[in-house]
Amino acid sequence: MNQSDRVQDLLDRRDIEDVILRYCRGIDRMDRSLIRSCYHHDATDHHGSFSGTVDEFLDWVFGLLARYTHSQHFVGNVLIEVEGDVAVAETYGIAFHRSEEDKPYLNLMTGFRYLDRFERREDGWRIATRTAVTEWSRVDDLAGRWETPEGLLTGRRDRGDALYALLSGLHEED
Amino acid sequence: MNQSDRVQDLLDRRDIEDVILRYCRGIDRMDRSLIRSCYHHDATDHHGSFSGTVDEFLDWVFGLLARYTHSQHFVGNVLIEVEGDVAVAETYGIAFHRSEEDKPYLNLMTGFRYLDRFERREDGWRIATRTAVTEWSRVDDLAGRWETPEGLLTGRRDRGDALYALLSGLHEED
Amino acid sequence: MNQSDRVQDLLDRRDIEDVILRYCRGIDRMDRSLIRSCYHHDATDHHGSFSGTVDEFLDWVFGLLARYTHSQHFVGNVLIEVEGDVAVAETYGIAFHRSEEDKPYLNLMTGFRYLDRFERREDGWRIATRTAVTEWSRVDDLAGRWETPEGLLTGRRDRGDALYALLSGLHEED
Numbered sequence: 467m468n469q470s471d472r473v474q475d476l477l478d479r480r481d482i483e484d485v486i487l488r489y490c491r492g493i494d495r496m497d498r499s500l501i502r503s504c505y506h507h508d509a510t511d512h513h514g515s516f517s518g519t520v521d522e523f524l525d526w527v528f529g530l531l532a533r534y535t536h537s538q539h540f541v542g543n544v545l546i547e548v549e550g551d552v553a554v555a556e557t558y559g560i561a562f563h564r565s566e567e568d569k570p571y572l573n574l575m576t577g578f579r580y581l582d583r584f585e586r587r588e589d590g591w592r593i594a595t596r597t598a599v600t601e602w603s604r605v606d607d608l609a610g611r612w613e614t615p616e617g618l619l620t621g622r623r624d625r626g627d628a629l630y631a632l633l634s635g636l637h638e639e640d
Numbered sequence: 641m642n643q644s645d646r647v648q649d650l651l652d653r654r655d656i657e658d659v660i661l662r663y664c665r666g667i668d669r670m671d672r673s674l675i676r677s678c679y680h681h682d683a684t685d686h687h688g689s690f691s692g693t694v695d696e697f698l699d700w701v702f703g704l705l706a707r708y709t710h711s712q713h714f715v716g717n718v719l720i721e722v723e724g725d726v727a728v729a730e731t732y733g734i735a736f737h738r739s740e741e742d743k744p745y746l747n748l749m750t751g752f753r754y755l756d757r758f759e760r761r762e763d764g765w766r767i768a769t770r771t772a773v774t775e776w777s778r779v780d781d782l783a784g785r786w787e788t789p790e791g792l793l794t795g796r797r798d799r800g801d802a803l804y805a806l807l808s809g810l811h812e813e814d
Numbered sequence: 815m816n817q818s819d820r821v822q823d824l825l826d827r828r829d830i831e832d833v834i835l836r837y838c839r840g841i842d843r844m845d846r847s848l849i850r851s852c853y854h855h856d857a858t859d860h861h862g863s864f865s866g867t868v869d870e871f872l873d874w875v876f877g878l879l880a881r882y883t884h885s886q887h888f889v890g891n892v893l894i895e896v897e898g899d900v901a902v903a904e905t906y907g908i909a910f911h912r913s914e915e916d917k918p919y920l921n922l923m924t925g926f927r928y929l930d931r932f933e934r935r936e937d938g939w940r941i942a943t944r945t946a947v948t949e950w951s952r953v954d955d956l957a958g959r960w961e962t963p964e965g966l967l968t969g970r971r972d973r974g975d976a977l978y979a980l981l982s983g984l985h986e987e988d
Contacts, residue, residue, distance in 0.1 A: 472825050477646055479828075480653075487719040491730070514966050538751050538775045540716045540732050542888045545835040547984060554984045556839070556977055558888050562751055564776050577886050577910055579969065581980050597976050600966040601886045602912050618688050618774040621753065628771050629730055632755050636721060636728045651820050654827075661893040665904070712925050712949045714890045714906050736925055738950050792862050792948040795927060802945050803904055806929050810895060810902045 478553065479546045481591045482584050486557055489593075490539040496531060496623040498524060506585060506592045513598040520593075533572060536564040536621060541580075551586040570605040577601035652727065653720045655765045656758050660731055663767075664713040670705060670797040672698060680759060680766045687772040694767075707746060710738040710795060715754075725760040744779040751775035826901065827894045829939045830932050834905050837941075838887040844879055844971040846872055854933060854940045861946040868941075881920060884912040884969060889928075899934040918953045925949035 467475065485504045492500035501524060505511075511523040518526075531537060543558040557580040565572035578600050585594040621627055641649065659678045666674035675698060679685075685697040692700075705711060717732040731754040739746035752774050759768040795801055815823065833852045840848035849872060853859075859871040866874075879885060891906040905928040913920035926948050933942040969975055 469821075469825075473643075473647060473821060476650060476824060476828055477643075480650055484719070487717045490717055490732075491719060512967070536775055538732065540734065540751070542716050542890050543835045543838055545832070545839060547981070549984050552984060554980050558838075558886065560888065562776055577888070579977075581976050583980060583983070597967065597980075599969050599976055601884055601969045602910055619686070619771065621773050621775045628755050628773055629753075632728050632757060632771075633721070635757070636723050636726060647817075647821060650824060651817075654824060658893070661891045664891055664906075665893060710949055712906065714908065714925070716890050736950055793860070793945065795947050795949045802929050802947055803927075806902050806931060806945075807895070809931070810897050810900060 475548055478548045478586070478591065482546050482548075482553055482555055483544050485584070485591060485593065486541065486544060486555065486580070486582070490541060490559075491629075493527070493531065493539050494537050494621070494623070495627055495629070496528070498528065501527075504593055505596075506587060506589075506594050509593050509595065511593075511596045511598075513596070514600065531623075534563045534565050536562075536623075538562040538621075546584075553584040553586075553591070555580070555582045555584060557582070574603060574605045576603045649722055652722045652760070652765065656720050656722075656727055656729055657718050659758070659765060659767065660715065660718060660729065660754070660756070664715060664733075665803075667701070667705065667713050668711050668795070668797070669801055669803070670702070672702065675701075678767055679770075680761060680763075680768050683767050683769060685767075685770045685772075687770070688774065705797075708737045708739050710736075710797075712736040712795075720758075727758040727760075727765070729754070729756040729758060731756070748777060748779045750777045823896055826896045826934070826939065830894050830896075830901055830903055831892050833932070833939060833941065834889065834892060834903065834928065834930070838889060838907075839977075841875070841879065841887050842885050842969070842971070843975055843977070844876070846876065849875075852941055853944075854935060854937075854942050857941050857943060859941075859944045859946075861944070862948065879971075882911045882913050884910075884971075886910040886969075901932040901934075901939070903928070903930040903932060905930070922951060922953045924951045 488500055489504040492504065502520065505520040509520040510518065511520055513523060516523060516526045539559060539561050541557050541559040544555060546553055546555045559578050559580060561576045561578065563572065563574050578598055581597040581599060582593050583595045584591050619628060662674055663678040666678065679694040683694040684692065685694055687697060690697060690700045713733055713735050715731050715733040718729060720727055720729045733752050733754060735750045735752065737746065737748050752772055755771045755773060756767050757769045758765050793802060836848055837852040840852065853868040857868040858866065859868055861871060864871060864874045887907060887909050889905050889907040892903060894901055894903045907926050907928060909924045909926065911920065911922050926946055929945040929947060930941050931943045932939050967976060
C-alpha cells in the first residue's frame with residue numbers, strides 16, 4: 467500500500483472501531499437508537515441463544531438488559547482487516563452484569579468475542595452481520611463480594627448519566 | 641469532513657488517548673509528575689469521594705495508593721469526540737488493587753468510567769475536568785484466591801520497573 | 815514533528831499495535847506461525863519462568879497452552895513510543911485461562927504487562943525482545959463459579975473457530 471492508501475486504511479479502521487465503541491455505549495446506557503445506528507438496515511445478529519435481524523435482536527437484548535441494574539461492555543483487542551468496502555473486525559470483550567437481586571445468574575462476568583462483517587455503503591461503515599462468541603462465563607455467589615459503592619457517582623442507564631451533560635456542553639460550543 | 645480534517649481529527653484523538661494512557665502509567669508506577677502533566681494547570685478532578693483541584697487530587701490519590709502494594713488501571717473503550725479545541729472522552733476502565741495485607745477492602749476490582757473534558761491550549765491537549773464514575777466494585781475474601789507469583793518478574797512502582805530500562809535504551813539511541 | 819512526520823508516527827504505531835493484537839490471536843487460536851510472524855528471526859522472549867529465543871519460547875508456551883481448554887489474552891492500554899526504526903511498547907493485559915479439569919491452578923486470571931522493544935527491519939515492525947511482567951494472579955476455587963455455557967457458540971483453538979469463515983469470506987472477494 468502507498469502512503470495515501472495507508473492513511474485511508476487508518477481512517478476506515480477508526481470509523482469501524484468507533485461503531486464498535488458506540489454499540490457498547492448504546493447497550494450500557496440503554497440507548498436503543500444509538501445501537502440501531504451501528505447496523506445496516508438489513509443486518510443480522512447471532513448472539514448467544516439469539517439469531518435474527520437487528521430489530522429482533524434489539525427486542526431480545528432489551529428484554530435481557532432490563533433484568534440487570536448495570537452493565538459494562540468492556541472491549542480490548544480490536545483487530546480489523548479492510549478490503550475495499552468490506553471489513554472483518556474481531557473484538558475481544560468482557561461484559562459485567564450486576565443486579566440488586568442476590569441471584570448469582572444476575573451477577574456475572576462473561577468473556578466474549580464479537581466477529582463482525584462490516585460493509586461501507588452510502589451511510590458509511592456499519593455492521594452487516596455480527597456473531598458473538600462466548601469464551602467463558604463466571605457466576606459468583608454474592609455475599610461479601612459485590613458492593614454497591616455508597617457516596618460515589620455511579621453510572622446510569624438514562625440521560626441522567628454524567629456523560630450526557632459533558633457531551634451537551636461540547637455541542638453547545640459549535 | 642474532508643480528508644485533511646479527518647487526518648487532523650485522528651492526530652488529535654491519538655494525542656488525547658496518549659494522555660489517558662500516560663495517566664494510567666503515572667498512577668500505576670506512582671510517578672507524580674507524569675500524572676500532573678496530563679492536566680492543565682487549573683484542572684479539576686471529581687473522583688469517588690474526592691472533588692477538587694488537580695494538586696489536591698494528587699495529594700489525595702497518593703494517600704490512597706500508598707495503602708496498596710500494586711495497582712493496575714486497565715482501560716478499554718476510549719470514545720472521543722473533538723470539536724475544535726475542546727473534546728469529550730469517555731474511557732472504560734477496570735482497576736485492580738492488591739495488598740499484602742489480608743484485608744478484603746485492600747484487594748478489590750472496580751469498574752469505572754473516566755468522563756473527561758479535554759482542551760487544547762498552548763501546551764497541547766490536556767484534561768480540563770475529569771469525572772470518574774464507578775460502575776461496580778468487587779471485594780473478595782482472600783484465602784486461596786490471590787497469589788503473589790514466585791520467581792516471576794513483577795511490576796514495581798519506582799524506577800526499578802522494567803519499563804524504565806527499556807525506555808532509557810530508546811532515548812539513548814537518539 | 816510536522817504533520818507528515820506525525821502521520822508516519824500514526825502509521826508506525828498502528829503497525830506495531832497490530833503485531834501485538836495478532837500475537838494474542840495467535841496464542842488464543844493456537845496458531846503457531848501467526849505468533850512466529852510477530853517476532854524477528856533473532857528475537858528473545860522473557861516470560862514468567864521462561865527466558866530464551868522465540869523458537870524456544872514457542873515450544874514452551876505451546877506446552878503450557880495444551881493444559882487449558884481456552885485462553886483469552888485481553889489487552890487494553892497500549893502505549894508506544896517510536897524513535898526512528900526502534901520503538902518501545904508497553905501493553906497492559908489480563909489473561910483468562912480455563913480448563914475442564916476442576917483444578918484451581920488451571921482456572922486462573924493473571925494481570926500482566928508486555929514490555930516490548932520493536933525494530934523496523936526489511937520485513938517491517940516486529941518484536942526484537944519481549945519481557946512479560948506479572949502484575950497479579952488470581953486462582954479460584956471452581957464450584958459454582960465458572961460455567962461452560964450450553965447452547966452458545968464458543969471459541970475454538972483451531973480453524974473451526976468462527977473467525978476463519980469470516981476472514982476467508984473477506985479474502986475471496988479480492
